[in-house]
Amino acid sequence: MHLTAFHHPGFAAPIGDAHVMPMRKFQLVADEVRKMPFVNIQAPAPVAQADVLAVHDRNYVDAIRTGLPRELAESQKFPWSESLYASVLLTSGGVFAAANQALDDGISAALASGFHHSHHARGEGFCTFNGLVIAIEKLRALKRIKTAAVLDMDLHYGNGTAQLCASRPHIFHLSIYGNDYWNNTAYRDVTTRHHTDGPNHVSAALPEACDRATMLDIMHKNLPLLLSHGKPDVLLYQAGADPYFEDPYSPLKLDHDDLLERDRVVFSFAKAHQVPIAWVLAGGYTKDTSKVVRVHTNTFVAAREVYGLVE
Numbered sequence: 001m002h003l004t005a006f007h008h009p010g011f012a013a014p015i016g017d018a019h020v021m022p023m024r025k026f027q028l029v030a031d032e033v034r035k036m037p038f039v040n041i042q043a044p045a046p047v048a049q050a051d052v053l054a055v056h057d058r059n060y061v062d063a064i065r066t067g068l069p070r071e072l073a074e075s076q077k078f079p080w081s082e083s084l085y086a087s088v089l090l091t092s093g094g095v096f097a098a099a100n101q102a103l104d105d106g107i108s109a110a111l112a113s114g115f116h117h118s119h120h121a122r123g124e125g126f127c128t129f130n131g132l133v134i135a136i137e138k139l140r141a142l143k144r145i146k147t148a149a150v151l152d153m154d155l156h157y158g159n160g161t162a163q164l165c166a167s168r169p170h171i172f173h174l175s176i177y178g179n180d181y182w183n184n185t186a187y188r189d190v191t192t193r194h195h196t197d198g199p200n201h202v203s204a205a206l207p208e209a210c211d212r213a214t215m216l217d218i219m220h221k222n223l224p225l226l227l228s229h230g231k232p233d234v235l236l237y238q239a240g241a242d243p244y245f246e247d248p249y250s251p252l253k254l255d256h257d258d259l260l261e262r263d264r265v266v267f268s269f270a271k272a273h274q275v276p277i278a279w280v281l282a283g284g285y286t287k288d289t290s291k292v293v294r295v296h297t298n299t300f301v302a303a304r305e306v307y308g309l310v311e
Contacts, residue, residue: 004108006098006108013088044090044097047089106271113126117156136234144233147232149171149275150171155179155283158181162195174222176206234277237278239282241284
């Protein structure tokens with residue numbers, strides 16, 4: 001069995017090399033993954049504007065497309081450019097393609113971000129259009145699924161996805177995080193602020209200096225919640241690289257081996273419950289980008305081990 005992963009050079013919007021968001025990581029991960037004989041990389045098609053409008057406000061979509069008003073067009077905290085709109089149509093297309101492929105193969109990946117801070121009418125935290133929810137809604141429109149779940153293990157709480165899920169009872173969202181996130185601001189101390197959970201969007205905080213044992217305990221206690229509304233037709237997994245201990249935003253004590261075990265546990269859970277799973281890249285701001293790439297390529301290693309993927 002091979003694993004199909006989706007990548008396109010257009011995923012990387014031109015935001016400048018000085019920006020903290022390492023856009024080049026998508027290509028770097030793709031370059032490494034191409035060396036893995038069990039992975040088949042394909043280019044996704046972009047989603048249509050109608051797919052985005054099923055999730056996002058038209059005024060916001062128009063701002064990303066045209067650059068006006070500029071404050072709204074840059075609400076995700078990086079500079080607008082004429083190529084931004086095409087880029088985020090492609091990233092959402094990658095997430096959709098991976099989710100769709102997972103329904104056939106059981107597992108797939110998109111070498112793109114899920115953009116989990118993106119809200120209905122604005123962006124936040126380097127996130128423009130919420131590809132996770134766009135993919136789910138497109139699959140529902142095509143009648144490929146009725147329900148879905150999102151597991152977010154980025155360092156930062158997935159506030160945009162939670163907001164979008166609150167009005168969508170067919171999605172269950174679980175965020176296991178080490179930084180809370182509110183109004184374009186991250187909170188390293190998870191005891192200082194806490195959002196309000198809802199019936200279908202819940203969260204669990206990883207405490208400061210969280211180690212592997214603590215993380216795994218919290219995961220084992222909370223992963224069953226993904227089944228609390230019934231087994232979802234597909235699970236989207238936001239596999240963050242920023243919980244890594246050298247990340248400038250991370251207060252956690254998790255190294256590459258710890259995050260590899262995190263991924264094994266997630267995949268083992270999905271396999272045991274026969275839930276198709278697609279994952280996306282997320283976060284990762286360590287100055288040495290090769291360490292970010294290693295977190296992401298290790299997710300492929302975990303998938304190979306759990307699913308017995310072969311050449």
